[in-house]
Amino acid sequence: MKIFTSAQIRSIENAVIEKEGVTSIELVERAASAITWEIMSRWRPSRPMMVFAGPGNNGADALAVARMLADEGYTVTVLLFNVTDRGLSDACRHYRDELTNVPGVSFTEITNDFNPPVITRDAIVIDGLFGSGLKEPLKGGFKSLVDYINSSNATIVSIDMPSGMFGEWNEATLSRDVVHATLTLAIEFPRLSFFIQDNAEFLGEWKVLDIKLASNESRGEQSPYYLLEKKDVKRILRQRPEFCSKADFGSMLLVAGCYGMIGASQMAALGALRSGIGRLTVHGPRCGFIPMQTSVPEAMFHADQHDIVITDISPKHEYDVVALGPGIGTHDYTVRAVENFINMSTNPLVIDADGLNCIAQRPNLLEHVPPMSVITPHAGEFDRLFGPHTSHESRLKTAVEKSAYYSIIILLKGRYTSVVRPDGKIYFIGSGCQALATPGSGDVLTGIVGSFIAQGYTPDLAAAIGAYIHGMAGTLAAENDGTFGVLATDVARNISKAIRDILN
Numbered sequence: 001m002k003i004f005t006s007a008q009i010r011s012i013e014n015a016v017i018e019k020e021g022v023t024s025i026e027l028v029e030r031a032a033s034a035i036t037w038e039i040m041s042r043w044r045p046s047r048p049m050m051v052f053a054g055p056g057n058n059g060a061d062a063l064a065v066a067r068m069l070a071d072e073g074y075t076v077t078v079l080l081f082n083v084t085d086r087g088l089s090d091a092c093r094h095y096r097d098e099l100t101n102v103p104g105v106s107f108t109e110i111t112n113d114f115n116p117p118v119i120t121r122d123a124i125v126i127d128g129l130f131g132s133g134l135k136e137p138l139k140g141g142f143k144s145l146v147d148y149i150n151s152s153n154a155t156i157v158s159i160d161m162p163s164g165m166f167g168e169w170n171e172a173t174l175s176r177d178v179v180h181a182t183l184t185l186a187i188e189f190p191r192l193s194f195f196i197q198d199n200a201e202f203l204g205e206w207k208v209l210d211i212k213l214a215s216n217e218s219r220g221e222q223s224p225y226y227l228l229e230k231k232d233v234k235r236i237l238r239q240r241p242e243f244c245s246k247a248d249f250g251s252m253l254l255v256a257g258c259y260g261m262i263g264a265s266q267m268a269a270l271g272a273l274r275s276g277i278g279r280l281t282v283h284g285p286r287c288g289f290i291p292m293q294t295s296v297p298e299a300m301f302h303a304d305q306h307d308i309v310i311t312d313i314s315p316k317h318e319y320d321v322v323a324l325g326p327g328i329g330t331h332d333y334t335v336r337a338v339e340n341f342i343n344m345s346t347n348p349l350v351i352d353a354d355g356l357n358c359i360a361q362r363p364n365l366l367e368h369v370p371p372m373s374v375i376t377p378h379a380g381e382f383d384r385l386f387g388p389h390t391s392h393e394s395r396l397k398t399a400v401e402k403s404a405y406y407s408i409i410i411l412l413k414g415r416y417t418s419v420v421r422p423d424g425k426i427y428f429i430g431s432g433c434q435a436l437a438t439p440g441s442g443d444v445l446t447g448i449v450g451s452f453i454a455q456g457y458t459p460d461l462a463a464a465i466g467a468y469i470h471g472m473a474g475t476l477a478a479e480n481d482g483t484f485g486v487l488a489t490d491v492a493r494n495i496s497k498a499i500r501d502i503l504n
């Protein structure tokens, strides 16, 4: 699903209005009935509804919802804030006029002073102050109003977006100047800001409501931001032909492990094998030989000359891909081996974990990482490589910049993992869950991404579908074991099941 900017959404909306002859009142009506259904499915008419409406169409949505809820027997208090010089939008005025005589609604239009009523704990606050038309961070009276709403203990439902939040970038937005919703009901499209962790506290739970706006007008519109869904992964994944051999599914060298972290080699190896690699060789220190050969007998093992750390990465054969990093540590010998290997590599690599920490010790080594390599940092590894960041948003922006500069793919792990391509395209992946926050989970992902590159997928798609399948495997594991007790080996074990579910 493409993720559009607020400006694009406005132009899609305008195109629908012009080409399909739909009026903006009809669109508000569609949005409001979807929101009303959602509210009715969650809260009974005994819960008092307090509607805060702004001057634009976000306010119009809120006023239309107020009328619909009153029709369904809810007690509704409406506060319409008509305090700006520009006055109300046409739709907002239309719904204001309609509301004044509806039984069950206590309606107040604020044009000047505002005496805030008490918001009781059992109230459902409907936040329709501002949506995608917000021009700048809230100031003055609206800022105080948001503060007053946030300091209530009520349940807060934001229409389209929490008021005060922008659909894209929010670095300059102060947390206390944005409504902190319990539930955000987005109209037709999710926004870029929904996928950035900094904004989770504003959004609460969020859900996209379909108002049949997207159909034709959005298809042609381009966007660099994309939410990867199951149907996309199904389209990308190739079914295995009936006549096939392991030679058809690529070969991978996994450079992983050191004394005390051989488990990382095991996890990454399982990730690669469970996602269908044809041939896997693990290169690691000699101490890894017995554990690897006994716990993952499907993998070949190539021993370094050193007992406990990797000192030399000189592949003896041609491999379709080399994945480097899980559990290798950052011993000087290993850093040097990584440096030499990267300097002589020409094909895309997958670099994770200590592979990235080794690079962080030789920062200009990034210049030599082969183009279209995939690096898979979590926030800490990312900051070690590219410097400290104070927000996830700034980290994502740096990822876009660095991906272009170094011509590499950056898979930044998180609740929504982002796969950033050198051309600025970002795939967001939300198939995972809390269960994936477990040791070894990242190593499994490295194995999966390497395996898909070896199987012939381009590195950007390998990273995107790899992250999706990894997330789904974690979610499947959590269905059995809950979100607390999932092991990385459980995630690995569910990879093949995730792939089967996607293909079916």
Ligand SMILES: NC(=O)C1=CN([C@@H]2O[C@H](COP(=O)(O)OP(=O)(O)OC[C@H]3O[C@@H](n4cnc5c(N)ncnc54)[C@H](OP(=O)(O)O)[C@@H]3O)[C@@H](O)[C@H]2O)[C@H](O)CC1
Binding pocket: 009, 010, 013, 024, 027, 028, 029, 031, 032, 054, 055, 056, 057, 058, 059, 061, 084, 086, 087, 089, 129, 130, 131, 132, 133, 134, 135, 136, 137, 138, 139, 142, 159, 160, 161, 187, 188, 213
């Ligand atoms: N996307 C869809 O298909 C549909 C969306 N709908 C809803 O419409 C809103 C967007 O409506 P819009 O009227 O464009 O914008 P808003 O309601 O969010 O806000 C516009 C008004 O707010 C004023 N404004 C903007 N920034 C500030 C600020 N910082 N402080 C005070 N006031 C501000 C603005 O005034 P201007 O003078 O700046 O123009 C406007 O008065 C969308 O979010 C959905 O909820 C419909 O349902 C139809 C389908």
Ligand SMILES: [K+]
Binding pocket: 058, 127, 128, 129, 130, 131, 158, 159, 160, 161, 162, 163
């Ligand atoms: K809102």
